[in-house]
Amino acid sequence: MALTVQDVVAWIDKSNETIQTNKDYLTTLDQAIGDGDHGINVARGFQEAAAKIADGNYTSSADVLKDTAMTLMSKIGGASGPLFGTAFLKLSTAVKGNDPVDYATFTTGLKEAVNGIKQRGKAIEGEKTLVDVWSPMADFFSRQADFDGEKIAEEAKNAMEQTKTMTATKGRAAYFKERSDGHIDPGSASSCYIFKALADVIGGKS
Amino acid sequence: MALTVQDVVAWIDKSNETIQTNKDYLTTLDQAIGDGDHGINVARGFQEAAAKIADGNYTSSADVLKDTAMTLMSKIGGASGPLFGTAFLKLSTAVKGNDPVDYATFTTGLKEAVNGIKQRGKAIEGEKTLVDVWSPMADFFSRQADFDGEKIAEEAKNAMEQTKTMTATKGRAAYFKERSDGHIDPGSASSCYIFKALADVIGGKS
Amino acid sequence: MKKIINDPNEVVQDMAAGLIAAHPDELQQLPGTTVIAKSNAPIKNKVAIVSGGGSGHEPAHAGYVGKGMLDAAVAGEVFTSPTPDQIFEAIKAVDGGAGVCLVIKNYTGDVLNFEMAAELAEAEGIDVEKVVVNDDVAVDEESSRRGIAGTVLVHKVAGAKAEQGGTLKEVKAAAEKVVENVRSMGMALTPCTVPAAGTPSFQLGENEMEIGIGIHGESGIERKSITTADDIAKELTDRILDDFDFTGGDVAVMINGLGSTPEMELYIVNKQVQAILAEKGITVYTTFVGEYMTSLEMTGCSVTLLKLDDELKTLLNEPSQAPAFRS
Amino acid sequence: MKKIINDPNEVVQDMAAGLIAAHPDELQQLPGTTVIAKSNAPIKNKVAIVSGGGSGHEPAHAGYVGKGMLDAAVAGEVFTSPTPDQIFEAIKAVDGGAGVCLVIKNYTGDVLNFEMAAELAEAEGIDVEKVVVNDDVAVDEESSRRGIAGTVLVHKVAGAKAEQGGTLKEVKAAAEKVVENVRSMGMALTPCTVPAAGTPSFQLGENEMEIGIGIHGESGIERKSITTADDIAKELTDRILDDFDFTGGDVAVMINGLGSTPEMELYIVNKQVQAILAEKGITVYTTFVGEYMTSLEMTGCSVTLLKLDDELKTLLNEPSQAPAFRS
């Protein structure tokens, strides 16, 4: 299986949809161990990204992902904006000239996205940030051989749930120290929705 | 019957006592149609007045009343401070050289107190101010022949209750216009306690 | 009641001590009083300006003591007019021989206590003039109109005129020109609590606001459902414009926060007030946005317009070194 | 949620418009952005100072734009760092050829977005330096300490140094001297509500307060029963004094209100802070009491101490014409 330009557009659309639906929930998560704006931030960013790519007549996935990256970067703000922006920018670079996007290329892209996020945010795994969804997902893709919607969704959900067990040491949640235990990291939740959206697009194809 | 210096001291003490007991109630009245400080104001003023005259070794009622007046004037503040101050100052002047204070002298003093209050505050009867206790009380004293504790208390209470039926046109309550109807005027209530205290002192003598 | 205080009965003394500690070179507290005066008072041959009133309106009035504004401010108990003896002390401390102009907000308590103080001062041979500010158009009857945020502009103009060497009569005339040309109107979303009382002065429902509120926790003239900032700005501005003809002269605008309203919201209100004025062809000469005349922790705001002539413009532009009004 | 706003998603734009309307001669909004810059920017050969961050901290940061302080402030959404493109526009608009110093509060979001903007600017050949403020001693680990009210003193010093003609390196060095010598700590009695969220970020019981609060509605490090102003002042001041040696130099004190705390209460806190410092033999050079770095309508305050040397004293004393910091 491989992702067409339309699939990539659908991925962003679907990500936006899920995030809009869960905007208040994301904000609630961020009120518990942050400053209560995460849902508002990513909803604003993905709304604009979906609108931006709806306007375009794209012939390459790299362009879709690059426009998404730039829009997220300039519309989300906060800690998550530059990080999501970086992730999609790295994905864009990796898939450039590889349409439709095959599994190996996408897997490489994910790996570079994780590297980009870690470099920018200076967080590693286990610090209760969105790294803890993106990094296990990149690992998971490396272990598998092809896109599998159901498994992707399940794996992302597990990774997100796993952040409950962590004590935050990066980002705003770090101020809460042990009091962040037992809470899902908001950025991991929105990241999970992004992978869930990808799973839906893949599921719809098979 | 006539009021001795000790009676006058007891009157101020008793006034203070009743006002302290009803401080919160007076404040509640002032919250309804004013700014919620009347209980605090008069409690502060009478507390200081009682303390002041407790210190003194008085041989004349005029001196007791003058010290009371000056203390009220400098400790109550607000609209009621200068008015109570004026009332006691006028009483003091009227009883000067007339110890013990006989009924006629006291009645004259009350009349002058009312004139003083009206002149200073530019309010007349029926404007829902403390004039509406002091003025009917002065009239009542004129109609009677001697001190009568029970009747004084009853008359003061009636006058105070009567302010419920009035629409305020002076003082802070005037901002409420018709919405001041049905409420007791706070300054009339504290004035009523002053006459109630006088009644108690008289009652204790007979 | 959630407040950062010690003894509720000592808030005014504690505040005065904290104010002096913050401005030890510029301000002094007259011993045994709650009068805050310029440390270099009296200033010989300059007309002195004294204002004051109940506390709880900070930065009014002590924050306006400084070169170019007030010579002294008398702080009463919270929402309670100061007493004549305190006001008299202030007058005596700042009179430099050219007389003292009292700026009084039009509340029975303030008027009575300042009047008595003026009588005491006159009896000692001090020249005193009184200016009573009544800018609140929420009250229909002019004689009982309250003095609210517009009072700060009276301080500014009177202070500047005195600094310029104006006589007592001239200072009074300038101050009265402001009084004649200034109008304000306020609204609130929440009440406030007098520390010594402990409970709020009135209740407002979760979706209610009160229009025409005073600055002492007195409730207003109309209770309504909360609307937008634009509607609120329009309601307050329209009432002011209905009351007085502001056309044919530039205006000064003051958007005043009552205590808890974020500055963000004051600027949002300002946006619409300016739009309304522009639409009516009224030119804005200068704008003040901030907390100038508060009501403890009340949430809400007031709008003030002052019609200007050349003299008022010049006087508004003069420097002021008061801690709460530097220009 | 009781707020005087229009569309909750437009509060930042509405505020910016209201701010420009209030200061049309001094400030401009860069078209299509939420950047507020001096109207006369760029100033040739002067190092420019740019700060910013999420909105909701007014007067921070746009209120500090003016001669002697910031050249531009970038306003993000409420409590949300502004984005790199906006910050980049600010940098381009104010660079007068001598470089731009970015004053950043130490939050992941602010640091990441300002870093990206700095990279964009450097790619265009603009000299950029970054100063990260982390004055909040409530956070133990220094690397994750937040920037709070002390940031305003960094603005003041950096702005004055630039005005004096300092080079980019010198301006940065002066700003970093403040960062090294400034410590703050805050507390809150009530939470605040982000307009677009509609509900408060945390709950506090009727008798509870939160110590070590941030300025974004993040809850603090310890929840306790409300105590007196004196106790609160002592707790905040002691934590600051424990963290850094303030003896052997004069200090600047800032008592900052978080939004809804009456100025009266800030002065009451100041009284006790000054008493504690006096007792420890620490000399206070200057004191600032007011709302400098707020958290929407949160009730609470913070205490900031800055240890001064002669250079910092001189720079603090330089004039500033920023609307929210006139000196």
Ligand SMILES: Nc1ncnc2c1ncn2[C@@H]1O[C@H](COP(=O)(O)OP(=O)(O)O)[C@@H](O)[C@H]1O
């Ligand atoms: N250093 C970091 N590295 C990676 N992700 C981070 C880092 N800091 C914060 N995050 C992520 O950002 C999320 C918060 O985003 P958001 O609420 O939009 O920004 P802010 O914290 O500035 O309000 C966190 O839940 C976390 O997943």
Ligand SMILES: Nc1ncnc2c1ncn2[C@@H]1O[C@H](COP(=O)(O)OP(=O)(O)O)[C@@H](O)[C@H]1O
């Ligand atoms: N012009 C007036 N003449 C007589 N009494 C007045 C006048 N104005 C107000 N009062 C009295 O003062 C009382 C209020 O006193 P207080 O609450 O202590 O002062 P303030 O209104 O300044 O807060 C009113 O209840 C009323 O009885």
Ligand SMILES: [Mg+2]
């Ligand atoms: Mg957040």
Ligand SMILES: [Mg+2]
């Ligand atoms: Mg009252």
Ligand SMILES: [Mg+2]
């Ligand atoms: Mg009062």
Ligand SMILES: [Mg+2]
């Ligand atoms: Mg945020």
